Amino acid sequence: MHKRQIHISLPATGEEEWQAVREPIMSGWLTQGPKVAEFEAQFAKAHDVKHALAVTSCTTGLHLALAAMGVGEGDEVIVPAFTWVATANVVLYCGATPVFADVDPMTFNMDADDVVGKITEKTKAIIPVHLFGLCADMDAIRKVIPPHVKIIEDAACAAGASYQGKKAGGLGDAGVFSFHPRKSITTGEGGMITTNDDALFEQMNMMRNHGASISEEQRHKGAHPYLLPAFNLLGFNYRMTDLQGAVGLVQLAKLESFISERANWAAWYRDQLADVAWLRLPDEPAGGRHAWQAFTTWVEPERAPMPRNDIMDALQQRGIATRPGTHAVHMLGLYRDRFGIRADDFPAAKACDAHTMAIPLHNRMTADDYAYVVECIKGIAS
Numbered sequence: 001m002h003k004r005q006i007h008i009s010l011p012a013t014g015e016e017e018w019q020a021v022r023e024p025i026m027s028g029w030l031t032q033g034p035k036v037a038e039f040e041a042q043f044a045k046a047h048d049v050k051h052a053l054a055v056t057s058c059t060t061g062l063h064l065a066l067a068a069m070g071v072g073e074g075d076e077v078i079v080p081a082f083t084w085v086a087t088a089n090v091v092l093y094c095g096a097t098p099v100f101a102d103v104d105p106m107t108f109n110m111d112a113d114d115v116v117g118k119i120t121e122k123t124k125a126i127i128p129v130h131l132f133g134l135c136a137d138m139d140a141i142r143k144v145i146p147p148h149v150k151i152i153e154d155a156a157c158a159a160g161a162s163y164q165g166k167k168a169g170g171l172g173d174a175g176v177f178s179f180h181p182r183k184s185i186t187t188g189e190g191g192m193i194t195t196n197d198d199a200l201f202e203q204m205n206m207m208r209n210h211g212a213s214i215s216e217e218q219r220h221k222g223a224h225p226y227l228l229p230a231f232n233l234l235g236f237n238y239r240m241t242d243l244q245g246a247v248g249l250v251q252l253a254k255l256e257s258f259i260s261e262r263a264n265w266a267a268w269y270r271d272q273l274a275d276v277a278w279l280r281l282p283d284e285p286a287g288g289r290h291a292w293q294a295f296t297t298w299v300e301p302e303r304a305p306m307p308r309n310d311i312m313d314a315l316q317q318r319g320i321a322t323r324p325g326t327h328a329v330h331m332l333g334l335y336r337d338r339f340g341i342r343a344d345d346f347p348a349a350k351a352c353d354a355h356t357m358a359i360p361l362h363n364r365m366t367a368d369d370y371a372y373v374v375e376c377i378k379g380i381a382s
């Protein structure tokens with residue numbers, strides 16, 4: 001019998017994605033062009049927003065959104081302390097200061113009560129994260145921030161998620177998604193910004209392309225060969241390639257089935273693991289839809305038969321990959337040293353860092369794989 005190997009995540013790509021890249025390769029239109037435009041239109045439609053802008057990653061998308069909003073030196077941006085490091089890094093890219101807020105250990109998302117004390121005159125924006133595919137409590141956050149503070153959703157994990165009947169990506173001034181292979185739909189690397197704000201869209205559109213006033217595609221099709229675009233602002237090259245756009249279109253068409261399959265297995269995990277007293281399981285939100293980018297559990301430190309890391313090692317030995325949900329960013333060397341933050345300044349984020357454990361949930365797993373994961377977790381106690 002060969003040893004079972006269950007990855008924490010594995011992108012569900014195959015023949016259709018392979019075929020999709022043929023067209024741009026044969027036509028020679030490789031960078032942002034018709035495939036990206038179609039991907040943007042379909043993505044906007046699927047998330048009930050006016051505009052979608054493809055970029056090279058969620059990280060560059062978050063940077064672009066902040067830059068286009070004019071966030072810079074002297075400004076503060078509130079971010080959760082438990083998230084992927086990129087959520088805070090993008091604030092530093094702008095020369096602004098990230099201000100951490102603690103999270104709710106039950107949802108792993110930004111705690112609106114803790115945001116209250118973090119607002120100052122310098123607060124320019126806030127980046128709630130929809131961690132693991134569960135939308136942050138946007139109503140609670142909106143209630144505690146002044147109306148001029150811009151809201152950017154870090155929706156890296158939340159393609160297809162919704163909150164109180166509204167889709168992620170349309171819950172703030174802008175939303176930013178990731179298509180890294182660890183997320184539910186992928187383009188290798190890639191991201192998408194969504195917004196209903198026309199002026200912000202125009203600004204981001206220019207700044208994505210070096211600050212050029214018209215796109216390459218428009219220039220290519222234009223009547224006057226001597227006309228170069230105007231460059232009136234500092235931009236970046238954050239364009240997605242058409243190869244990625246083509247793959248993204250195929251993946252996006254599968255998003256609904258990917259999520260419903262994940263939701264079914266998440267429910268199955270909850271049912272099967274309900275009697276494992278030392279493991280807290282993530283739930284479906286009331287009034288919304290979890291996108292199940294990851295199934296992140298909480299190992300109860302007082303009840304578990306051994307420390308979380310030993311449990312993770314034991315599962316690894318049986319071929320099951322697990323990961324901490326994500327990290328407490330305020331404890332990472334860069335932030336700890338630069339801002340003199342202590343681990344205990346954000347106790348919930350610190351606890352999430354220590355006790356969360358994501359177990360395999362993705363669209364390449366079989367029923368046998370899921371049963372094996374459950375069997376091995378239940379075997380831990382004995």
Ligand SMILES: *Cc1c(COP(=O)(O)O)cnc(C)c1O
Nearest residue numbers: 057058059084086156178179180
């Ligand atoms: C994955 C992730 C990012 C970064 O996405 P990239 O596309 O890899 O840049 C940012 N924030 C969160 C919460 C993530 O999970």
